[in-house]
Amino acid sequence: MAFWRRPGFQRRWDTFKRGWYKFSKNPVSVVGLFFVVAVSFLAVFAPFVAPYPEHAGRFVNFSEASQPPSLQHPFGTDVFGRDILSRVFFGFRYSLMMGVVVLVLVVPPGVVLGLVAGYWRGTWIDMVIMRVTDVFLAVPPLILALAVCSVLTPSVFNAMMAVSLMWWPWYARLVYGLASSLRNEFFVQAAEVAGASRPHILFREILPNCVSSIFTKMSLDMGWVILIGSALSFVGLGAQPPTPDLGTMVADGAKYLPDQWWIAIFPALAIMITVLGFNLIGDGFRDLFALEEV
């Protein structure tokens, strides 16, 4: 990093405070941030905060089976007598992991392809990249994931791979649109006239101006990916029992509706809170990156 990027603690602190001010102007995104932080905390520290950590896996205690919510088991117990609250905490782990892994696999290639195609808009490079993108966009991710998981063994790993394969084109599209208009901005032309290299123009001039949109989309996609993962588990093609996956838990509990409602309802609410949290954060990201004039 160039020397003026070493701004010292004060400058960094100021930047943080200003960022928080902009982010927190929208109370909704603060609520979202709260959900996400809470869910992440519970996921990371699940073994320590869950009241019955051993209930996460293969555990059976029929004497306490299907108990309604009580002080001992705030979310009740399932048919095997496992504490649902503890299983929900562990369930957050699988949901978040699903989202994070998919985004890590999906965002870098999508962004790079979008940048390249956008910068060389109108050339054969653009043609090739964007037509391939269009083909992938035409396949619904959930259906492909279903297909992959039913042909191969159903597992969380296969589900993530299938979803990733179908998800990168959205980033390519998004960045393509931004880059192809940014490439005509005068600051890009100024860099070209100065003789800057192509990687410099792509990654130092154009990419920083796309970051805001990419982050906003990522936070919305976290929600989507978690939903898809849960849906796969729900139909039995994702995580397999006794993995404490939220989708699997809802699927299991659905059999006992409406009498033992707590077995399905609480994991379902947990999915909702997680997805909602990420969706609400999106707007905050947009405000955070907005430039204000003096």
Next chain:
Amino acid sequence: MTNAILEAVELKKYFLTSRGTVRAVDGVSFSLEETETLGLVGESGSGKSTTAYTVIGIYAPTAGKILFRGTEISRPVAKRPRSLKRAIQIVFQDPGTSLNPRRTIGQILELPLKVHGVGTKRDRKERVIELLRLVELPPEYAYKSPHMLGGGERQMVAIARALATEPQLVILDEPTSALDVSIQAKIINMLLKFQQEMGLSYLFITHDLSLMRNVASRVAIMYLGKICELAPTAEFFQRPLHPYTKMLLSSIPVVSPEEEALKPEKVVSQGEIPSPVNVPSGCRFHTRCLEKDERCSRVGPETVEVGEGHLVSCLKFAPQLASAAAAPGSGEVEK
């Protein structure tokens, strides 16, 4: 001309669009002397900015030649040698868009230094501070982002960036049209000072004739991709000849009766500049001209020299040529 740093010969730049061919620049010739300022003036759609971008190499010319110190340079910037990129620089119109909002002033000024291999990080840092001092900005601005600066300060950064490579020719593309007059005054005076101190030559693109009166050594007026009048500044304002020049001059709002007296007798402006996709036949200005006659819609005028360095492209000033061209088929008749 003997001492030209830049020469454009029959320069053309067409763009192919779905609506047809846009003839943005359509045969423009001029030369820029060492350390002079040539003002290229025109309305939007006249092709003045396209001319500038073709010279700097953002566009490759469709036809014609650009000569820099006698060497042909008519190719896009990516294919130009590094020394040439160093020698020709540009200041864009709007500093709000010509400075990347996501980079600091320091990073922006460091880029040309990096590209042209200026020493170590420490050398570059010193040079950045030196450049900031040159445009009278404090060194701590290196850490700021463009959006934290006022419009005038941003344009000074853009000027500092252009000067970073120690160029010989700077293209100024409406450098003050987005700014207030009090800031414009400061920036123009700064530019004139740099010109003297560093021996720079300026190609000054603008729509502001009053500004050119005070800055340029020579003024050229463009209309629909062609130059219609070019003259030394004093001569240009005392003896405007082309009907379009007169219309422009008489449309300028001024602030004093002395200036009012200098304007040509009120020429009532009419019409709007036609689209460069459908260029009018004959003289391009005939659709708005108040002095046109029946020949003008058929015959395109040649450029003639009517005085010392005073070029006009109007049939009124080329009677012998006009009479020869009166018969259809001869002369430069457009389809």
Next chain:
Amino acid sequence: MTGALLHVQGLKVEFKVYEGVLKVLNGVQMVVHEGERMGLVGEAGCGKTTTMKCVLRILPSPPGKITAGQILFHGRDVLKMTFHQVQRVRGRGIAMIFQDPTAALNPVFTIGDQLMSVIKYGSRDSLGAREVRSRAVAVLHEVQLPDPERILTNYPIQLSGGMRQRVCIAMALSTEPELLIADEPTTSLDVTIQDQILRLLNALVERRSTSVIFITHSLGVVREMADRVYVMYAGSIIESAAKEELFSNPLHPYTQGLMRAVPKLTGGGIAEGIPGRIPDYLNPPAGCRFQPRCPHAWARCVNEVPTLHEVGQGHEVACFRFQEQ
């Protein structure tokens, strides 16, 4: 004096931002008389447009907030009106022309749709469809657009910038407002088109004896468009005078600096501009806001805020140099 149509008194506006409170308007005073063409000159960020937004009650709030002052239109305070009353003032009392005619017209509706809905809802009496249409044609004819019938069916993108601005003028005048606010209506246009639009506006307001507030940053343009000129700096009016008086005898140091900085057709180089930049609205300078840039500033300028003070026939200046005490 004839009756004051619009009277702005001591208008103060603040904007809340992360760093604190921007004190943008600092007691704006202005009067527009009936049938008068008033010019408001000032540089970017001086508060011209903010003032007009207050007059029309379209100031975004938050972050903006009117903290003091009155805006009397026909003697009634616009700031105290109900939404319904303000709506009525906007339609028939005050109309506005914006700087960018492209942004002011909706690209997905035809000129006819937009113009006719303005006439239909803005007019004093209810009109039939045929009546509305004939009025639309008449008003387009009045702004000298060729072939009004065809233009009614056009989309904004099919017209040139100058024609679009003519359409905007037609729209603004179609409801026969008493006051027309023109916010830099020619800034985005070329000089020959600007000349045409200015002539047209002048002719129209003269024929209808509409009052005008003409906002611009260009002294040259205001000289062609106004009977009386107000000069604004950093949130307050610092000088006002009849046009001829102001241009022949500018008194405030800021006005003088501005006049010097304008490039002249007569040549002679460009004078040094005004040193410094417009003040930081977060911590505006004490006393006169121009004092840090003023060549004549003295102790009193820092200690007290100057107010407008009549120094000659209708010539007011907010500067202590012209107040003996």
